[in-house]
Amino acid sequence: MLEVENLVKTFGTMTAVDHESFTIKPGEIMGLIGQNGAGKTTTFRMILNFLTPDSGAIRWNGHPLTAKDYDVIGYLPEERGLYPKMKVADQITYFARLRGMKAADVKAQIPEWLDRFQVKGKPTDKVKDLSKGNQQKVQLIATLIHMPKLVILDEPFSGLDPVNASVLQSGIEMLRDSGSAIIYSSHDMGNVEAISDHLVMLKNGKMVLNGTVDAIRESFGRTKLYLESGLSAEQLRDFDGVEKLVAHGNEFELTLADPTVGERIFAAATVNGYIPEFRQQPPTLDEIFRMKAGAEHA
Amino acid sequence: MHKFWVVCGQVYKKNVRSGSWLFLVLSPLIFVGIAGLIGYFVSQNVQPAKVAVVIENTEAPAKSVLNKAILKTSNSDIKFQTRDTQSAAEKALTSEKIDGILTVSTKPEIAAKYVERSNADNNVDTTTLTATLSQLKLQQTAASLKLSPEALTALLSPAKVTKRTVAIENGKQVAKNDTTAAVNKAFAGVLTVFILMITMVYGSMLAQEIATEKGSRIMEILLSSVSATTQFFGKLAGMFLLLLTQIVAYVIAGAIGWVWLAKLDFVKSLLKQIDFSVLASQTTLIAVLFFIVGVMTYAVLAALTGSLVSNQEQVNTAVMPISMLGLAGYMLSFMAQTGDSPLLRITSFIPFINATVMPVQLALGHAGFGMAWASLGISMIFLIAFTWVVVGVYRSNVLVYSDANFMKRLRTSFSIWRAERK
Structure with a gap:
């Protein structure tokens, strides 16, 4: 279990991380979101002991994380790097040996992992001869092959196409199922929503959101309404509490001031019986992210 | 300790198979080999x-x-x-x-x-x-x-005359012979070129190795697997294994060449004239120690400058300080061969430069053994302190990615290092 408690880090006059706290249990995935410069990478670097926090504590299974714990960590930095002239198998073996694995064990497992991540390339290919997407997958394998108990992924989805993103997602889920504690950062709220058990959003180093994805969304109330019915745009706008209306073909997307407005619209829309769509939801994570990130500018 | 050897082995394996290292090692051998073959064929034609x-x-x-x-x-x-x-x-x-x-x-x-x-x-x-x-x-x-x-032998044996050359030092006669001085001078000259070559080549290899890892962000993965200190010394050890391999390759090639050369009459007669025992002198010992300490100091500098780059394009700037210092030392030692000067007397005590200047000064008799040992002592103390600082800075450097100039980056990394030590 990773416990982060009241972490503060300043660089000169700038506060990069301001009283950050969260806990990740084994078998749990935590998404760390926030704009560029919000403090995500600084958080990771403090967990990895690259930076020393000004105050606060980081504990792994109850004790501070030290060089002795390096073998249980899997870390994927935001900007990827591999040795271009090295063979895929040698590359993975080197990183895995640095995590304490035996060379023979790594070599035996490489084909299975290349298969799992659908890497198009042979273990004997040079890294530079692979496509960018495949290089990224090789890097992921190098990060995960030793089955780390604490996985730290900095923007793992960036640059991946939807197919590869889902390959990565199942890789992350496989580690979660084996009991790893996983923390990752992302800009893509779709992925965060799909796989995170827990979410922390940072803004200028401060935590603005903290909780499970569902709980966070529900806390904003079901103020989004997607409707396809006999009611026209004008009729909908006349309802008290409709703040915004956007038409997508026959479907209208409404932003409500209050969830109860939905009940009145439902009654009016179903006066004549069947309607194809009535969907009242909390705002998506993406909308919450924009809302929170833009709060200061607004 | 296990991870130290993983890093060391990786550095060694990666470079020992690289074209540039093989070229470095083989080119002098090929050159000497071709020259030898030409000489052999020429001599074969003379019936x-x-x-x-x-x-x-x-x-x-x-x-x-x-x-x-x-x-x-x-x-x-x-x-x-x-x-x-x-x-x-x-x-x-x-x-x-x-x-x-x-x-x-x-x-x-x-x-x-x-x-x-x-x-x-x-x-x-x-x-x-x-x-x-x-x-x-x-x-x-x-x-x-x-x-x-x-009786015939007795009749033919000539009268014996022995010769001894003395130098006057501090009003006393000190045994000195021309061969010793000549061999020392030649040895110092060869050593300077050797130190220059080795420090430049291995220094830039190490700087490039680290700069490439940092520029490609591999360093962050490495530092989350193994402590900066282990990684730092693992890399240095890998480089020294490479250097050792090169020296062993030359010793083997030299031994093979020797077996062949020693058969030639010309070489036989030449060898009789040189007394190699003068090489087993205090001068040689000091020169060899300077070589070891010098190469290590340059290697640590290379690690420092290599860790200061932000991307792969800056790799060349990481190598520059090494070349500059190496060349300065070489020029000064070259100057020393034309005569002593206060500049040389001062620089023969300055770390980095003294590795080439002091052995030459000593061989030419411009400096005594006491001064040479003192300079060597300064170098060793400097090396220990320098390594200690660089190991610390090395770790914080990994986090400094800026387009600022070299000196500014150096200052930034020192301030991070100080902040982290609090």
């Missing part, structure tokens, strides 16, 4: 002069003894062959099968005449012939005088 020996008015047993004695003196310049009669020899000369005829008569005493073909490939030096025959004549005379071999 010894073929000289027929004809012995006149001498009885059969004495004739054959003499024939054998002359044939035995054949060497790379002259090859003797016997002819029974003058006419047989003349015939061979006319058909240009031989280069000359040596006609020897034993009565009243050993004397000879030599006829040489004017268009012979190789001319025979008559002093060689004279020497050969004089020796035979000496033995003949000694035999007729009934002298024992010991």
